[in-house]
Amino acid sequence: KAGVTQTPRYLIKTRGQQVTLSCSPISGHRSVSWYQQTPGQGLQFLFEYFSETQRNKGNFPGRFSGRQFSNSRSEMNVSTLELGDSALYLCASSFSPTTGGYTFGSGTRLTVV
Amino acid sequence: DAKTTQPNSMESNEEEPVHLPCNHSTISGTDYIHWYRQLPSQGPEYVIHGLTSNVNNRMASLAIAEDRKSSTLILHRATLRDAAVYYCILKNNNAGNMLTFGGGTRLMVKP
Numbered sequence: 001k002a003g004v005t006q007t008p009r010y011l012i013k014t015r016g017q018q019v020t021l022s023c024s025p026i027s028g029h030r031s032v033s034w035y036q037q038t039p040g041q042g043l044q045f046l047f048e049y050f051s052e053t054q055r056n057k058g059n060f061p062g063r064f065s066g067r068q069f070s071n072s073r074s075e076m077n078v079s080t081l082e083l084g085d086s087a088l089y090l091c092a093s094s095f096s097p098t099t100g101g102y103t104f105g106s107g108t109r110l111t112v113v
Numbered sequence: 114d115a116k117t118t119q120p121n122s123m124e125s126n127e128e129e130p131v132h133l134p135c136n137h138s139t140i141s142g143t144d145y146i147h148w149y150r151q152l153p154s155q156g157p158e159y160v161i162h163g164l165t166s167n168v169n170n171r172m173a174s175l176a177i178a179e180d181r182k183s184s185t186l187i188l189h190r191a192t193l194r195d196a197a198v199y200y201c202i203l204k205n206n207n208a209g210n211m212l213t214f215g216g217g218t219r220l221m222v223k224p
Contacts, residue, residue: 004156031210043157043200043214056209090156097210101147104156 002026004105006091012111018079021108025072025093032074033102034066037088046089048097049074081112117201122219125191133186133218135201140181145204147212148175148186150197157200157214160186196222 005024013019025032034046045058049068066076078085088109092102118136125131137146147162161168161175168175174187188195200217
């Protein structure tokens with residue numbers, strides 16, 4: 001059974017650019033969440049999607065956005081990149097987020113220069 | 114949000130049991146206790162979760178205090194592959210499905 005797939009694995013962008021990260025959840029999982037991990041702030045929740053609807057959003061500026069497609073695949077976008085956006089971005093999917101656990105991908109390492 | 118307190122780090126010897134503690138004195142009645150671990154260069158991995166009763170699965174056991182103000186993750190025989198950061202998380206399904214990660218406990222396993 002394929003796990004959560006995130007692409008690309010590594011990315012280098014310049015300040016001011018925008019970036020789109022992709023996440024393919026486990027087949028049958030309709031809930032997809034995104035997290036940001038930095039050495040200073042640890043793991044922080046960005047947003048959660050379920051059946052193409054954003055259900056929850058973390059405390060991040062509006063430059064961070066996401067969406068989910070009808071096949072449950074999800075993308076997150078960060079516009080006007082800042083140096084502080086350099087982080088590991090993790091996607092997690094769940095079949096039943098209220099009763100079960102999440103399966104995380106290996107993440108996309110974004111470096112902003 | 115109810116918070117958890119975990120030791121920053123712990124050491125264990127290979128093939129010995131490991132007890133990872135977590136304090137959550139402000140836990141509410143609807144908070145589930147979740148444990149995840151993160152191995153180096155990987156995303157977090159779900160370990161186990163419970164509400165009131167002790168839970169067992171193939172990876173670990175979760176012992177929950179009777180007053181629910183603390184819990185302990187038990188790895189029955191630590192291996193070198195269990196070296197990771199272990200996160201104890203309170204998840205309230207009524208407040209959304211997000212996981213609020215703290216600093217976790219870095220477990221080191223000595224051969």
